[in-house]
Amino acid sequence: MEQPEVDLSEIEFDHEELRVFWELARYHAKLNAAPSYFGPTTLESVPPPAWAFGESAAESDAFVAEVLAAESGSTTAATGDYAGDLPAVGVLSILCDGAGVPRALVEVTDVAVSDDEVVESFKVVYRS
DSSP: OOOOOOOGGGOOOOSHHHHHHHHHHHHHTTTTOSOOTTOOOHHHHSOOOEEOOSSSHHHHHHHHHHHHHHTEEEEEEEGGGGTTOOOOTTOEEEEEOTTSOEEEEEEEEEEEEETTEEEEEEEEEEEO
């Protein structure tokens, strides 16, 4: 049975499943290894941004499968899409599938700018 196409721009990424994923991911990725005397850090409290890749749910699901199989991936976009705010190495984000389900915590490993194109490479830090 074929799943209906989902408009990825309409996916709500701020939901309970995302918060549960973040709790597990930050524990397994050892992002909260040292307790602080001053309470939780921003990294512990605020989940990183969530995103899905592709023009359709099927394209997004295929991308997630490829990333999980390789434990890494990359995206290419026009420089103008970043509005001058390029990604930085070390930044975390949550990769979701075509239904908006969080599937992997990824970390930017390289950013290459060439002419009017940005190639952002990342590795999987934690997967569900």
